Amino acid sequence: MSDLTEQFIMHFGEMGSRWGINRTVGQMYALLFVSPEPLCADEMVERLGISRSNVSMGLKELDSWQLLKRSSVHGDRREFFSTPGDVWEIFRRLAEQRHQREIAPTLSMLRTALLESDATPEDAHLRERMREMHDLIELLTGWFREVQKLDRGTLERLLKLGSGVVKLLELQVRITGGAPPPKQRIEPTLSSGPRTLREVTKHGN
Amino acid sequence: MSDLTEQFIMHFGEMGSRWGINRTVGQMYALLFVSPEPLCADEMVERLGISRSNVSMGLKELDSWQLLKRSSVHGDRREFFSTPGDVWEIFRRLAEQRHQREIAPTLSMLRTALLESDATPEDAHLRERMREMHDLIELLTGWFREVQKLDRGTLERLLKLGSGVVKLLELQVRITGGAPPPKQRIEPTLSSGPRTLREVTKHGN
């Protein structure tokens, strides 16, 4: 295994732990990602120096993230693994899974809580905060889901445009005379004013 | 503490662990987030039932993420903590920190590796994969950084537009006659074709 490969794999081990992913799983995915051809479990055992059962667990984890491709070879009863050939596809799957695991449950909790009408007055502030959070998350993820439907070329063009897209927004204003009526209404964030009578000095950020 | 508050805080404890953040730190931030006024450390100790030193550690962690506001009260030597009042500001800081910790190091590693010219031929495939990853990350984070400069109103309008922005892109094509020359060139992802002579059957995804 070349130095560069080694370095790459090790880096993803380290980074893995800054994510929710554990070191070994990160290394496994990095190894698959850079392998010119699919690998079987035992090859991973050898190359990473970990146990067969650990590889099995790791593959199970990666599979649950929908990040694997599996293949088999005629006359060989082993199973082979690889990553999608296209980095955009990997990104798409990763984003989808993270959404489901890390965002959707919160959004759902917020929605449910905000629907409950038997709120005590003491919950007023809590509910306002929850609404703000809910609306922000919905706005961001809604946009993301929408944009993800675009074909690759269009999406890349959009991204390269960056903040230049504003020019187009201005154009839109001039042509149509303003923004179209938004589908989901965002309550204006009313700054809640001085919170208390205590004399408060801000320092730091 | 109301049921709803309790539920909210507990939820962020759970979710915290799906992130890189630990349960207690998640709970602490949720508590601060919904508190109508700043809290001192001992209030957090009481409300969450954890030790004073744990609160101290947690605050240190949150501080390193730049997510806290600190305040003091005249005639009271304790320090008080709260979150930014604006959820967009919280999001912005979170995104910035995650970028620095989880993305920038990888980008930098990839850049360095790709610059090394003494690559052996066996590294050819590795380098292509690294370039694909590098270009994707750069495209995404570049866009994000650009767009973040926009003022709140414009940004919200853009997000609400969702994939509707494509209409504007088409408009642009019709007016200017196509995309402007991109600043950073993306190599076409050449599908590497059949990888091996082995007879490969794909199954599953």
Added chain:
DNA sequence: TTGTAATTTCAGAAATAACTGAAATTACAG
């Protein structure tokens, strides 16, 4: 200053997560 309340640090304990080898299960070549 000084005394003391508030905060941080840190070594060790408790809790959690990762990893292994052995045993059980699965799957397929012959």
Added chain:
DNA sequence: CTGTAATTTCAGTTATTTCTGAAATTACAA
């Protein structure tokens, strides 16, 4: 089918992270 190679599961071990209480440090009201 059958035998066996491949894979998964799982109980126990190791490693890592989180949390605590006690001691050290800091900071500020008087």
